Amino acid sequence: METVVELSGVVAVLSNFPALAGIDLVVHRGEIVLLHGPNGAGKTSVLRVCAGLLPIERGEGSVMGVNLRTHRESVREQVGLLGHSNGLYLELTVTQNVSFWASTVGATAQEVALAMQRMKIDGRLAHVKASQLSAGQRRRCALASLIVRRASLWLLDEPHAGLDTAGQDELDAILQSAVSSGATVVLASHETQRSRLLATRVVKVDGGLISGSES
Amino acid sequence: MTSRMQTVRRVSLAVVRKDLRIEWSSKVLLNQVAPFSLVIMIMFAFALDNEGILQRVAPGLVWLATLFSMLVIVQRSFAVETADGALDALRVAGTEPLGIFIGKSLALMVQLLALELMLLAIALVLYAVEPTAMGYAETFATMLIATIGLGFVGTLYGGLGAGARGRETLLPLLLLPAVAPVLIGATRATEAAFGSGGAQSSEGWPWIGLLAVFAGVFGAVGALAFGPMIEE
Structure with a gap:
C-alpha cells in the first residue's frame, strides 16, 4: 500500500515549547485517520507538520515522497489543510x-x-x-x-465544528466520497464518537507523542 | 516562459480578477472611498477659501486626498483576505507569493487610478486649475508612474499589517512615512503640469523620473519581501 505520510521521531517546536516530542506516524493512501486527544496534545501540530507549515527540528518526515526537513514548502501544493476558518471570500459567490x-x-x-x-x-x-x-x-x-x-491529502482540523447533525452527516459522506476517489484524510476532532465511525484508524495523541492506535 | 513565471502569471491574473470582482460586487470604491475623497477636497476648499491659494496648492491637495483614500482602499483590500482566513489559506496552499503580490498590487493600481482621475476632475472644477495640453500629458504620466509606486508600497505594507492586532491604526503609521517621497515627487511634477506658482512644464519630468525609481525600488523590495512577510 502506498505510504502518504511517514513521520519518524518528529520533534517540532512552537514558541520554544515542544509541540511534538518524537511522533511516529505512518498513513497509507485511502485511509481516514482520526487524531484524538486532549487540548494541547499536539493534534493540530501534526496536521501543520504534514502541511509543511511547521518545521521539523529533529527526526525525519515525508509527505507524498517530499522530504519535510528539506522541502517542506513544496508539499503544500499537494495537501489541503482546512482549519477553523474556511478561507473563503465572503463577498464572492x-x-x-x-x-x-x-x-x-x-x-x-x-x-x-x-x-x-x-x-x-x-x-x-x-x-x-x-x-x-x-x-x-x-x-x-x-x-x-x-x-x-x-x-491528494486532506488535513482537517475539527471539521465537524459548527455543523448541525445534518451538516455533519453530509461532511462524513463527502470525506468517504473523497477517499473513494483516491484522496487520503487525516482529521483532528473532538467529536470522537462520530469520527470513530468514519475513521479507518484512530490514533491517540497525548503530550506531543502517539500514545496508542486502533483500527 | 519558465514554469515558475507561468505560475506567477496565472496567480497574478486570478488575484487581480478576484479583487476587482470583489470591488465590483461591493462598490466600496464608488460608494465610500470616492465620496470620502470628494469631502476631503471640498473641506480643503472651505478651509483655504481663496482661488489663488487653491490654484497654487491644488497639486498637493490632490495627492494628499489620494494618499488618505489609499489607506481606506489598502485596509479594505486586506480585510477581505483576513475575514475568513483566505490569506492564510493562500499561504497554506503554497500559492506563489510573487503572484499574490503582483495581483493585489495591480488591483490596487486600477482602483487608485480611477480615484485619481476623479480627483483631477474635481480639482479642475473646484480649484479652477487650467493645465495646457502638455500639462495634461505630464499629469497623466505623473499619475501613472506614481500609482505604480503606490500600488506596490500599499500592497507591501498592507500585507505587513494584515495579521497584526490594531492594524487599522498601524497601517497609516507605517505607510504614510513610506509614501512621503511619492507625495513630494508627485506634487512637484503636478505643480509643473498645472503651472502652479509659475512653474514650467519641463520642471516636472525629473520628478517623474524620481517617481519611476521609487516604483522600481518598492516593486523589487515587495517582490522579495512579500512571501517571507506573509509566511511570518
Missing part, C-alpha cells in the same frame, strides 16, 4: 470562490462544475454569496475548493 481557487492552479471550468456538484453546492446555491451561506454550506464550499486544487 460560491462559484466565484471555487473558480478563484481553480484558477490559481489552472483547473478547468469543468473541474469546478464537478467539484461543486460533488459538494452539492451547484444549482441555486452556486450564485449565493459566501456571506449568506450557513456554516455547513461554507464548509462544503471550502471542501469544493480543496477538490479543485487537486489536493
Whole structure:
C-alpha cells in the first residue's frame, strides 16, 4: 500500500515549547485517520507538520515522497489543510470562490462544475454569496475548493465544528466520497464518537507523542 | 516562459480578477472611498477659501486626498483576505507569493487610478486649475508612474499589517512615512503640469523620473519581501 505520510521521531517546536516530542506516524493512501486527544496534545501540530507549515527540528518526515526537513514548502501544493476558518471570500459567490481557487492552479471550468456538484453546492446555491451561506454550506464550499486544487491529502482540523447533525452527516459522506476517489484524510476532532465511525484508524495523541492506535 | 513565471502569471491574473470582482460586487470604491475623497477636497476648499491659494496648492491637495483614500482602499483590500482566513489559506496552499503580490498590487493600481482621475476632475472644477495640453500629458504620466509606486508600497505594507492586532491604526503609521517621497515627487511634477506658482512644464519630468525609481525600488523590495512577510 502506498505510504502518504511517514513521520519518524518528529520533534517540532512552537514558541520554544515542544509541540511534538518524537511522533511516529505512518498513513497509507485511502485511509481516514482520526487524531484524538486532549487540548494541547499536539493534534493540530501534526496536521501543520504534514502541511509543511511547521518545521521539523529533529527526526525525519515525508509527505507524498517530499522530504519535510528539506522541502517542506513544496508539499503544500499537494495537501489541503482546512482549519477553523474556511478561507473563503465572503463577498464572492460560491462559484466565484471555487473558480478563484481553480484558477490559481489552472483547473478547468469543468473541474469546478464537478467539484461543486460533488459538494452539492451547484444549482441555486452556486450564485449565493459566501456571506449568506450557513456554516455547513461554507464548509462544503471550502471542501469544493480543496477538490479543485487537486489536493491528494486532506488535513482537517475539527471539521465537524459548527455543523448541525445534518451538516455533519453530509461532511462524513463527502470525506468517504473523497477517499473513494483516491484522496487520503487525516482529521483532528473532538467529536470522537462520530469520527470513530468514519475513521479507518484512530490514533491517540497525548503530550506531543502517539500514545496508542486502533483500527 | 519558465514554469515558475507561468505560475506567477496565472496567480497574478486570478488575484487581480478576484479583487476587482470583489470591488465590483461591493462598490466600496464608488460608494465610500470616492465620496470620502470628494469631502476631503471640498473641506480643503472651505478651509483655504481663496482661488489663488487653491490654484497654487491644488497639486498637493490632490495627492494628499489620494494618499488618505489609499489607506481606506489598502485596509479594505486586506480585510477581505483576513475575514475568513483566505490569506492564510493562500499561504497554506503554497500559492506563489510573487503572484499574490503582483495581483493585489495591480488591483490596487486600477482602483487608485480611477480615484485619481476623479480627483483631477474635481480639482479642475473646484480649484479652477487650467493645465495646457502638455500639462495634461505630464499629469497623466505623473499619475501613472506614481500609482505604480503606490500600488506596490500599499500592497507591501498592507500585507505587513494584515495579521497584526490594531492594524487599522498601524497601517497609516507605517505607510504614510513610506509614501512621503511619492507625495513630494508627485506634487512637484503636478505643480509643473498645472503651472502652479509659475512653474514650467519641463520642471516636472525629473520628478517623474524620481517617481519611476521609487516604483522600481518598492516593486523589487515587495517582490522579495512579500512571501517571507506573509509566511511570518
